[in-house]
Amino acid sequence: MSAVVVINADYTPHDVVSVKHAMKMLYRQVAVVEEEDAGQTFGPYPLPRVVRLIKFVYMKWRGAHRAGVPRYSRNNILKRDKYTCAYCGRYGDTIDHINPVSKGGETSWMNCVTACYDCNSLKRDRTPSQAGMSLKFEPRIPSFADLI
Template sequence: MRASRPNQVPVLQNSVVVFSKNYLPLARINIKRAVVLLVSGQAESLELSTTRSWQVRSPSLVVHVPEHIRLTVTNPERLWKMPPVNRREVLRRDNHTCQYCGSTRNLTIDHIMPRSRGGTHTWDNVVAACDRCNSRKGDRTPHEANMPLKSKPKAPIHPTVAFAEQFWKEQNEEG
């Protein structure tokens, strides 16, 4: 058995970025999945200027797997429904953290503009809040209660869009 070289990452532990047919970065997948897509003809190599590649060998085949691949099949983007505005989804969006004090205990949801004053039950009017902050704020706005929000609430975005934004941000930081 041959000893592996120090500081060498085994090939199958690397990941590949998959682009849609119209060049939208969709996801990061493992090399095994990339090999299946390439061998089955569902994807092709996408040679970018900084692209690395790896060789994956089988007894009868050598596959060159680049760092970026592009789907060749027209796959209608999977339908994504906006999650409902409920406690579980609001807590997930706000990372299970009170948006007033940062506590992670006894969390509830709070309407920024209270419903009794015409506030709606929408993504941009609901935040996670601990019992203590929710009671202290009461039937007032955060400004009236002198309780600024840690972050501005917003609706979740499509996972593909979130991945694409993160991908291009990382590319700009590297280059």
Template sequence: MGAVLVINADLGPLHRVPVQHAIRMLCRQVAEIHEADPDRLIGVFPMPRVVRLVRYVVTRWRYTRGPAWSKSGVLRRDGHRCGYCPATATTVDHVLPRSRGGTNSWLNTVAACYGCNQRKGDRTPAEAGLRLRMTPRVPTWDALGVR
């Protein structure tokens, strides 16, 4: 079906949600239709393109803290490219393995292809004979594509 843009009460963009979520927001009356496709209906509602929140939501948190760590965030940060070779990354690797005290953090994880992740195993990159192609860093909201 597609995604629906959610805008704040002051008309500032917040994020996109699936159409089903937007309809639930309309039913709960936390949002109103701001822009819609009048020729297509979902029940009694026209197909929303943009919904506006009824009450203003403070988004200061987005600018005071960086994004929380997640596997999908690591893959997005690294452009789905392996941190050890030029292959496409499908998983996340801990530079210092968790069994040795490594954590789920931006600075300890890199995107990795299946082959490099298996080759490295429960070792550090130096012990496995691998070299990191880039230094792990904490991404910004914009680097993750969140606006």
């Protein structure tokens, strides 16, 4: 199912949610459709792409998310990398820490990439250079649009 971008009442990015969640927000009248996907429907309703919250929601607890940075999650890493292994370019559905946690690496946007099972198993708890592997692309902090 597609993702829907949620913007705050002041038009700043707020979140990315499922279509089902966005439809619940519309039903409860806490959001309005700003942009819809032409030709796509959710039941009898047009499929929303962007919804705007009616009232401003203060997000102090979200830290970097307030600055327009999507929150880190396994699913968001997979979406950012388009389910493509950073080592071989094939389909990937596991997450690899470039600098392993056992060697002081963090769980962050810039230290995690999508990997296929074979490459992740081959690399184990080593850096890519120690494992004789190289990255096909560098990790980056995505925008909300990258995760749709």
